Amino acid sequence: MSNVTPDWIAVDWGTSNMRAWAMSASGTVLAEARSDKGMGELARDEFELELLRTVGDWISGPMTVVACGMVGSRQGWVEAPYASVPCPALPDGLARAPVQNPDLQVHVIPGIKQTDPADVMRGEETQIAGFLARNKNWDGVICLPGTHTKWVHVSADEVVSFQTFMTGELFATISEHTVLRHSLATEGWDDDAFSNAVEEAMARPERLAARLFSLRADGLLNDLSAVSARARLSGLLIGAELAAAKPYWLGQQIAVIGASGISKRYVDALALLHAPATQVQASAITVAGLTAAYQRLKG
Known part of the structure; x- marks a missing residue:
């Protein structure tokens, strides 16, 4: 892992692994680190230890971490409540994860839910937000293929509906x-x-x-x-x-x-x-x- 001093740390923490990026304030990636300890392998009190094991060399003072994915699930580090459609791809109110290290502030992005037909997403909302940040005023449908593929209708910078x-x-x-x-x-x-x-x-x-x-x-x-x-x-x-x-x-x-x-x-x-x-x-x-x-x- 590179010996860098980021302005903040970006984290994508899924069920099976975690990726972290040392970031400049403007959004430039300075370094990347990975862990094979996903949400599925960690108890709630183990997330902070695993984060520090993976990116501790980047932290020499107060550090903001922004995370997305299953880290915000009920079984994750902290439950980040779902926002309901229609809603912005980046819902209001990031959840604060409990930490022991006084230099850490960890914010987790909420997922999105739809009550009828019932559906949920965690992590994909961040990819949608990233796409919309790079493609202003884009309306249409975003397909996110994977284990559970999602089709998402986006209009006026909001997630209107989706299906998995x-x-x-x-x-x-x-x-x-x-x-x-x-x-x-x-x-x-x-x-x-x-x-x-x-x-x-x-x-x-x-x-x-x-x-x-x-x-x-x-x-x-x-x-x-x-x-x-x-x-x-x-x-x-x-x-x-x-x-x-x-x-x-x-x-x-x-x-x-x-x-x-x-x-x-x-x-x-x-x-x-x-x-x-x-x-x-x-x-x-x-x-x-x-x-x-x-x-x-x-x-």
């Missing part, structure tokens, strides 16, 4: 814990198999469960390769998601924020449906959202 799809978790579960695990490669890609599967699932999403088993049968009877089967599974699941999310993305500006690999699949799938989307790198936009929260905190 367990597509990434379904892909992992089907790949590892069903009969299809014998038919799928763990890596490799087939663009044509993916594209065809997206279009099939969009056209007849109600046939998804039957088409999933056909991956097994096609491998046994028609020599469908394990790489093609993997791409086809992804295409079927994403296609079914896009069919369900069509009221969100149809006719809208679309931004896709996430890891490059999975984001590209969503951008490619949307392109097949004549819905062009802008791909945005998740890490940089998370830092932009944390910076927006810090600048508002400092007034």
Whole structure:
């Protein structure tokens, strides 16, 4: 870890890991640090110790930390209550985490909730805020692919509504814990198999469960390769998601924020449906959202 003296520290603390950035007052990244101790592995009184273990070299006096993600959940360092839609991407009222170190001030960004249909997000709101900070007066739909992909309608700098799809978790579960695990490669890609599967699932999403088993049968009877089967599974699941999310993305500006690999699949799938989307790198936009929260905190 670099020996730097930041003006403040930005933290993205999820269920499985934590990333921290030493920041200048203007929002320039000076250094980065990581921990594999996510919210899921820490008791409430262990968060401060893990933060200091990871970034303690950056702290030589009073230090403001702004954090987002599952660190603000009921099982996290401090529960940052959900704001209700419609609301700004950066809701008012950051939660203060309890600390022993007198030099630390830790502020946690609240998540966002929707009561009907019931839905919640933690962490994604910071990415949305970062995107809006860099794209003033942007209206449209933001897709945030991942284990639980979110489609978010944004207008007038507010989150209007959103919907979560367990597509990434379904892909992992089907790949590892069903009969299809014998038919799928763990890596490799087939663009044509993916594209065809997206279009099939969009056209007849109600046939998804039957088409999933056909991956097994096609491998046994028609020599469908394990790489093609993997791409086809992804295409079927994403296609079914896009069919369900069509009221969100149809006719809208679309931004896709996430890891490059999975984001590209969503951008490619949307392109097949004549819905062009802008791909945005998740890490940089998370830092932009944390910076927006810090600048508002400092007034």
